[in-house]
Amino acid sequence: MLKLNRRIAAIKPSATLAADARATEMKLAGIDVISLGAGEPDFDTPERIKQAAGKALAAGQTKYTPVGGTAALKNAIKLKLKRDNNLDYEPGEIIASAGCKQAEANVIAALFDEGDEVIIPTPAWVSFAAMVSLAGAESKFVPCSERSGFLLEPETLRRAITPRTRGIILNSPSNPTGAVYGPEQLTAIARVLVDTDIWVMSDDVYEHIVYDGLAPHMFHLEPRLKSHGIVFNSLSKTYAMTGWRIGFAAGPKEAIAAAGRLQSQNSGNPNSITQAAAIEALTGPQDELKPMLEAFRKRNALVVERVRRIPGFKLPNIPQGAFYVFPNVSELLGSRFGDKEITDGDGLAAFLLDQAHVSLVGGNDFGAPDHVRISYATSTENLNRAFDRIEGAVAKLKR
Ligand SMILES: Cc1ncc(COP(=O)(O)O)c(C=O)c1O
Structure with a gap:
């Protein structure tokens, strides 16, 4: 085994960037993946x-x-x-x-x-x-x-x-x-x-x-x-x-x-x-932020509503900022798809990527393994398509 610096050897790649990379790979292979993993606004830099x-x-x-x-x-x-x-x-x-x-x-x-x-x-x-x-x-x-x-x-x-x-x-x-x-x-x-x-x-x-x-x-x-x-x-x-x-x-x-x-x-x-x-x-003028914020506000409402409708996803608090929701999925842990058991949020994220072609990030590396992170830095059309797919996939889980 190659000997590495002790501190570097202990470092894992960023979970969020890794999720992005997997989604990008699948897209390159021609799969229609919807990414709810992004940690970046989907808007272009102002002119x-x-x-x-x-x-x-x-x-x-x-x-x-x-x-x-x-x-x-x-x-x-x-x-x-x-x-x-x-x-x-x-x-x-x-x-x-x-x-x-x-x-x-x-x-x-x-x-x-x-x-x-x-x-x-x-x-x-x-x-x-x-x-x-x-x-x-x-x-x-x-x-x-x-x-x-x-x-x-x-x-x-x-x-x-x-x-x-x-x-x-x-x-x-x-x-x-x-x-x-x-x-x-x-x-x-x-x-x-x-x-x-x-x-x-x-x-x-x-x-x-x-x-x-x-x-x-x-x-x-x-x-x-x-x-x-x-x-x-x-x-x-x-x-x-x-x-x-x-x-x-x-x-x-x-x-x-x-x-x-x-x-x-x-x-x-x-x-x-x-x-x-x-x-x-x-x-310069700071007014480009307003339309971005309004778009995020509308998506926040949409995502909260859609997440709360998915059986097994719990979102007790309405997030007041950033462009993420972090639902608790503990009710789904222990459920199975074929011979695979969902044991944590990361496992659920992997299942959703495979079965729904929706990319999101499991909660392990955020210190909350019973959760998944969903980014809404994408269009409402993508969000609605993604949640339709998630609902369909979750319905296939045997509890
Ligand atoms: C909380 C937090 N801090 C810092 C950063 C990094 O920002 P930057 O792109 O400026 O390096 C991020 C990016 O996702 C973040 O979520």
């Missing part, structure tokens, strides 16, 4: 942003830039953080990276060490735990009950903190549950964390995809958190720019500088053309 990229290319902005992004991009991010989040950050407290994912991986690697614990309320996005273990630290998964709307409760958090706790990763709206923290819940959690030296990391990538209005930022509600807080965000979801690879982190200078040193050695600056496009995205 003004593409034009800014074209201009940058024509103007020869094709060279290395400062590692953490150009001064103009950092100023645009500063403006965005003030406008959208009411947070003040200086350019020296900001780093731009190739997607929020890279910003998170670099900051997490810069902050944590062996022996450190990082709290991850679950269900959680699949990559947080991998990033923590790559840094040599340990994830402390803290399950959040469906009853509490998958939201971390202050008492649960208090009990999870140990002398080794060095960080916590919060993500609202959440991938995979669509749960959104309101101002009271954020304030209550902030109260537990404010007088500690725990790094509070806020992943805000879905902040604009909320159906009940944007909550104030946790670091605005409790400004003292900023001294040990990191904001992570991205242009991927807000501006339908997943393929462009641009995201950022903002936080105390020393932490951001350390992530910058790592970035300078392992990748360098984010793509120069993408940076120019990102400046336009962040500083």
Whole structure:
């Protein structure tokens, strides 16, 4: 067996990207697969942003830039953080990276060490735990009950903190549950964390995809958190720019500088053309988001209704953000199709891919094996076709 680095050997490929890859393979083989696995908006990047990229290319902005992004991009991010989040950050407290994912991986690697614990309320996005273990630290998964709307409760958090706790990763709206923290819940959690030296990391990538209005930022509600807080965000979801690879982190200078040193050695600056496009995205008119949000809102209603009609799928809470629902499928576990038994959400997802040609993601890697994640970043026509097929396939299961 080839000997690999111990930490890399333990890393699995991202479950969500793996589900996408399987669906793409089947499509290439001519099978009409409907994908409800995508973690990206199905809209195209707005024209003004593409034009800014074209201009940058024509103007020869094709060279290395400062590692953490150009001064103009950092100023645009500063403006965005003030406008959208009411947070003040200086350019020296900001780093731009190739997607929020890279910003998170670099900051997490810069902050944590062996022996450190990082709290991850679950269900959680699949990559947080991998990033923590790559840094040599340990994830402390803290399950959040469906009853509490998958939201971390202050008492649960208090009990999870140990002398080794060095960080916590919060993500609202959440991938995979669509749960959104309101101002009271954020304030209550902030109260537990404010007088500690725990790094509070806020992943805000879905902040604009909320159906009940944007909550104030946790670091605005409790400004003292900023001294040990990191904001992570991205242009991927807000501006339908997943393929462009641009995201950022903002936080105390020393932490951001350390992530910058790592970035300078392992990748360098984010793509120069993408940076120019990102400046336009962040500083230009912000009205393209409205129609996207309206489309997601309609699909949310449709998907909730259709999911609740499938026997064995339970969705007690209506997700208030992002473009995912995360139904509980525990009633279907133990049921059979031929000689195959469905033992968890991943097994159900595999069955639905085989029998219904619908791709979704099982809950195992999100820390919730009794669930499946359904993305509604696709047309209502596709959604209706997919749910017809899922209903047909589930009816074939013997309980
Ligand atoms: C919670 C969360 N954070 C970060 C990311 C990564 O975003 P980016 O495309 O900017 O790397 C995703 C993508 O699915 C996500 O769901």
